[in-house]
Amino acid sequence: MALRSRLDQARARSKGGLVSTLGSVEVMQPTYPAEAESYRAKLSDFLDGNLPADWKGIGALPEDERSAFQSEWRKTLRANSLLAPNWPAEYGGGGLTHVEQVILNEEFAKRGVPTSGANDGFSIGMVGNTILHWGTDEQKAHYIPRILDGDDIWCQGYSEPDAGSDLANLGCKAELDGDEWIINGQKIWTSQGHTANMIFVLARTDVDQPKHKGISFLLVEMDQPGVDCRPITNMVRHDHFNEVFFSDARCPKDNVLGGLNNGWAVGNTLLGFERGVGATTTSLGYRAELNQFIDMARDKGKTDDAEVRQQIAQFHTNVEIMRYRGMQALTRYLNGQTPGPEASIGKLFWSKHHHAITEAAMNLLGPDGMVGFGTETRGGLGAPAIGTENTPGNWIASFMIARPGTVYAGSSEVQKNIVGERVLGLPKEPRADTGSWKESQAAYK
Numbered sequence: 361m362a363l364r365s366r367l368d369q370a371r372a373r374s375k376g377g378l379v380s381t382l383g384s385v386e387v388m389q390p391t392y393p394a395e396a397e398s399y400r401a402k403l404s405d406f407l408d409g410n411l412p413a414d415w416k417g418i419g420a421l422p423e424d425e426r427s428a429f430q431s432e433w434r435k436t437l438r439a440n441s442l443l444a445p446n447w448p449a450e451y452g453g454g455g456l457t458h459v460e461q462v463i464l465n466e467e468f469a470k471r472g473v474p475t476s477g478a479n480d481g482f483s484i485g486m487v488g489n490t491i492l493h494w495g496t497d498e499q500k501a502h503y504i505p506r507i508l509d510g511d512d513i514w515c516q517g518y519s520e521p522d523a524g525s526d527l528a529n530l531g532c533k534a535e536l537d538g539d540e541w542i543i544n545g546q547k548i549w550t551s552q553g554h555t556a557n558m559i560f561v562l563a564r565t566d567v568d569q570p571k572h573k574g575i576s577f578l579l580v581e582m583d584q585p586g587v588d589c590r591p592i593t594n595m596v597r598h599d600h601f602n603e604v605f606f607s608d609a610r611c612p613k614d615n616v617l618g619g620l621n622n623g624w625a626v627g628n629t630l631l632g633f634e635r636g637v638g639a640t641t642t643s644l645g646y647r648a649e650l651n652q653f654i655d656m657a658r659d660k661g662k663t664d665d666a667e668v669r670q671q672i673a674q675f676h677t678n679v680e681i682m683r684y685r686g687m688q689a690l691t692r693y694l695n696g697q698t699p700g701p702e703a704s705i706g707k708l709f710w711s712k713h714h715h716a717i718t719e720a721a722m723n724l725l726g727p728d729g730m731v732g733f734g735t736e737t738r739g740g741l742g743a744p745a746i747g748t749e750n751t752p753g754n755w756i757a758s759f760m761i762a763r764p765g766t767v768y769a770g771s772s773e774v775q776k777n778i779v780g781e782r783v784l785g786l787p788k789e790p791r792a793d794t795g796s797w798k799e800s801q802a803a804y805k
C-alpha cells in the first residue's frame with residue numbers, strides 16, 4: 361500500500377489527531393486522553409515557572425555550571441514530588457499514573473531538562489526500583505528515603521576484568537564472618553563510582569554452586585578502609601568510570617537483597633530497568649542531533665552532495681524507526697507489560713545509528729575533525745543533551761562517546777544473541793557451565 365494512502369487511512373482513523381508534519385514530511389503521532397493533555401499543560405506551567413527565562417536545554421550550560429544546576433534542579437523536583445515519579449507516594453515518590461510518567465518524560469526531554477540528579481540512573485532507576493521489587497520492609501524503610509534525600513548515592517558493581525558479557529563468571533567473593541560479609545575482589549568500569557557513597561555488588565557467596573547460582577546481591581558502603589575506588593579517564597578526558605578494589609571490605613549480614621545466592625535473579629531484575637529506560641524519548645535526542653548534522657551540511661555547502669543526501673535520508677529513517685519503536689514500547693508500558701527481550705532491538709539500533717551519524721559528521725568536518733577539544737562542552741553518554749552547541753569539538757566528542765554505546769548495557773553481539781534466542785526463537789548458544797564455579801575456574805587455568 362502506498363505511504364500516502366496509509367497516511368490518509370491513519371488520518372481518518374485519528375480524526376486528524378494522529379498525523380502531523382515534520383518539515384515537509386507527514387508523520388504519525390500518538391494521541392493521549394484529554395486528562396493526559398491537561399497534565400501536560402500543568403507540567404508545562406511548572407517548567408515555565410521554575411526554569412531560567414533564557415533556558416535552551418542543559419546542553420547549553422558550560423560543564424562547570426551543569427552539575428550545579430542539576431543538583432539544584434533535583435531539589436526542586438523533590439520538593440514538587442516529581443523525583444522518582446513512578447514510585448508510590450507512600451515511599452515519597454510521585455505516585456503518577458503510567459500515562460503521566462510518559463508525559464513527564466516527553467515534556468522534560470523536549471526542553472532538555474533532566475528528570476533526576478547525576479547518579480539517579482543508578483540510585484533511583486536501578487537499585488531503588490530493585491529494592492522496591494525485592495527488598496524487605498526494613499530495607500525499603502531504610503534505603504528508599506535515603507535515596508530520595510540524596511543521602512545515599514549509588515553506583516553499579518557488576519563487571520570485572522574476567523566477567524563482562526559473561527557476567528555469571530564473576531569472582532569477587534563474599535564470606536560470612538559472624539554478622540558481616542567480608543568482601544574481596546575487583547570490579548571495573550564502575551560509572552560514577554567516584555561520586556558515590558554506596559555500591560551494589562554482585563558477589564560470589566557459594567563457590568560450589570554452578571556459576572549462575574552461587575551469587576548474592578550485596579549493598580555495600582564505599583566510605584570504608586577496604587574499598588579503594590580509582591578513576592579511569594575516558595577518551596574524552598572525563599573521569600567517567602573507575603576500578604573498585606575490595607580488600608576485606610565489610611557489610612552487615614542483612615545487606616543481601618532478594619535472598620542468599622539469589623543474586624542472578626535480582627541482578628537481572630535490575631538489568632531490565634537499565635535496558636528499558638528511555639525507550640519513548642530516545643528518538644528526541646537523536647532527532648536534535650540529526651538537525652545539527654543537516655545544519656552543518658548546509659553550512660559546508662554539501663546538501664547537493666549525493667552521498668551526504670543518502671546519509672541524511674538514512675539517518676532520518678533511523679530516527680523515525682526509533683520513534684515508532686518508542687511508541688511500541690509505550691503501548692507495552694501502558695498495558696502494564698515490561699520491556700522484554702525486544703528492548704535489545706532498540707539498544708542495537710540506536711547504538712549503531714550513533715556510530716554511523718558521528719562517523720559521517722567526522723567526514724563532513726574534514727580537517728576540522730582533527731582540531732582539539734577547545735569547544736567541547738558536551739558530557740554524558742548517548743545523544744548530546746538538548747542545547748549542546750553545533751561545534752566541531754562537540755562532534756569530535758560525540759564521535760568518541762558513540763564508540764562505547766555498542767559495549768555498555770550489553771554489547772551488540774550479546775544483544776544479537778538475545779534477539780536470536782529469545783525474540784526469534786533460534787537454537788541457543790552452547791553453554792558449558794554445568795559444574796560448580798570452582799571447577800570451571802580450575803579447568804580454565
Ligand SMILES: Cc1cc2nc3c(=O)[nH]c(=O)nc-3n(C[C@H](O)[C@H](O)[C@H](O)COP(=O)(O)OP(=O)(O)OC[C@H]3O[C@@H](n4cnc5c(N)ncnc54)[C@H](O)[C@@H]3O)c2cc1C
Pocket residue numbers: 515516517518519520521523524525526548549550551552601764767768769770771772773774777789
Ligand atoms: C561507558 C561504559 C560504562 C560502563 N559502566 C559500568 C558500570 O557502571 N558498572 C558495571 O558493572 N559495568 C559497567 N560497564 C561494563 C560493561 O557492562 C561491559 O563492558 C560489557 O558488559 C562488556 O563486557 P567486557 O567489556 O568485559 O567485554 P567482553 O565481554 O570481554 O567482550 C569482548 C568482545 O567479545 C564479544 N562477546 C562476548 N561474549 C560473546 C558471545 N557470547 N557471543 C558473541 N560475542 C561475544 C563482545 O561483544 C565484545 O565484542 C561499562 C562499560 C562502558 C563501556
